[in-house]
């Protein structure tokens with residue numbers, strides 16, 4: 459097996475390279491390239507490991523014909539076009555905890571830097587001015603800290619601030635009252651936070667809901683003398699309004715680690731009294747960088763080598779222990795989905811995936827994703843387990859998952875049913891010896907078959923002589939039959955024939971088969 463090839467395109471702790479190599483991947487570390495250079499290079503890689511500098515745009519993804527996974531050594535993934543990655547079937551992973559403490563500490567550091575004007579005091583002291591009377595600061599003890607975003611980093615900031623004897627109020631629509639109590643913070647609405655906070659710190663991702671959350675209008679609602687820290691993302695604050703607030707004296711101080719446009723080599727905010735900044739250093743400690751480098755390399759190598767999925771933003775998780783157990787199930791699920799997809803001409807508003815027996819003990823999400831991938835691959839060859847659930851949603855396909863723990867006729871079973879204009883149709887399969895996918899039922903008829911390679915599906919009236927006739931037709935057409943699988947609803951009733959053949963079946967042969975007496979449906983299948 460050829461080794462998966464990974465490109466590390468941003469500066470990353472060398473532990474990442476070591477882990478990739480130890481886990482069976484080839485690695486290139488090529489940083490600082492232009493988007494055009496990355497586009498020219500990316501086609502040869504299975505994995506791309508990044509921090510925040512590399513922009514994984516649709517253009518990069520379009521050129522990434524072999525890419526299977528993008529790994530972000532860090533939290534924010536706003537530099538990755540996730541919808542485009544999902545549409546292309548590329549898994550996007552991050553390392554959601556590795557740099558949280560470090561970033562929270564940076565926010566606290568910036569809060570103190572604002573409270574005591576440390577950067578300017580340092581600069582003037584080193585310039586020989588000894589400005590002892592020019593820097594009257596404020597205490598943080600007893601002050602109110604307004605937390606916008608109370609997730610991983612926000613909650614660490616809150617715990618540190620409580621240790622500093624601050625009062626913490628938090629605005630986060632997803633914060634439950636119980637969690638707020640557990641964190642020791644008061645849950646408030648945004649206006650409440652703006653009107654009460656002496657310090658405000660932002661810890662949300664940049665989304666359509668959070669963009670410009672500190673707009674000119676909201677900044678005007680803040681307490682006079684407020685100090686604002688942003689270690690989350692540029693774009694959360696209206697930078698022009700922030701400058702106006704600092705200039706007017708309404709805002710006493712602002713500390714930005716992140717900017718709307720990065721790298722921020724020039725900004726109207728530079729030089730504004732009360733303004734301090736760092737060049738996106740929130741995650742820049744030795745500890746955090748080792749953490750995220752190790753984590754991203756472990757996760758990506760696990761995915762590329764074993765199929766394990768951890769911390770993916772566009773795919774259900776799948777542990778390295780689960781992956782080998784799930785592998786034959788996913789193969790079965792994909793074949794059943796594909797069978798239904800190939801045999802269904804009508805539009806399908808609903809697909810149901812029913813697991814029974816041993817299959818119910820496994821993580822159902824990858825099984826569903828595999829069914830959907832098989833089902834929709836008939837419509838588009840680029841569908842895979844990553845993009846299939848998104849495509850299904852886009853196309854308004856309702857997906858139902860049902861589990862029946864007790865065993866039926868088989869120790870384990872997956873049934874895929876679709877709702878069509880003609881009614882509900884379903885196929886079911888099991889695993890022989892726990893590893894070999896087998897179809898066991900098709901549209902209510904018991905038929906046992908391996909779904910593999912080129913196949914022919916025939917529905918006919920169960921009558922003497924038919925098998926001879928179809929055998930003769932295929933023989934005369936130079937098509938060798940591999941396996942022959944028959945099932946029937948009842949003697950003399952409708953019968954199903956599934957043949958595996960050694961070569962593709964031409965339209966001409968299908969037409970001749972269709973004209974054989976008693977034949978209702980003929981279709982070529984491929985798996």
Ligand SMILES: NC(=O)C1=CN([C@@H]2O[C@H](COP(=O)(O)OP(=O)(O)OC[C@H]3O[C@@H](n4cnc5c(N)ncnc54)[C@H](O)[C@@H]3O)[C@@H](O)[C@H]2O)C=CC1
Nearest residue numbers: 533534607608609610611630632662663667689690740741
């Ligand atoms: N400066 C730096 O170097 C770093 C910056 N970051 C940034 O920090 C952000 C936060 O990271 P984590 O705390 O780990 O993420 P998280 O996902 O644990 O927390 C984000 C919180 O924001 C909340 N939220 C979402 N929409 C909101 C809204 N409209 N209003 C208020 N709250 C909202 C969520 O409910 C969640 O609790 C990341 O998205 C990333 O952009 C992260 C690491 C380093």
Ligand SMILES: O=C(O)CCC(=O)C(=O)O
Nearest residue numbers: 509510531532533534741
């Ligand atoms: O990699 C970095 O230095 C930035 C970290 C960051 O912004 C994040 O993890 O969201």
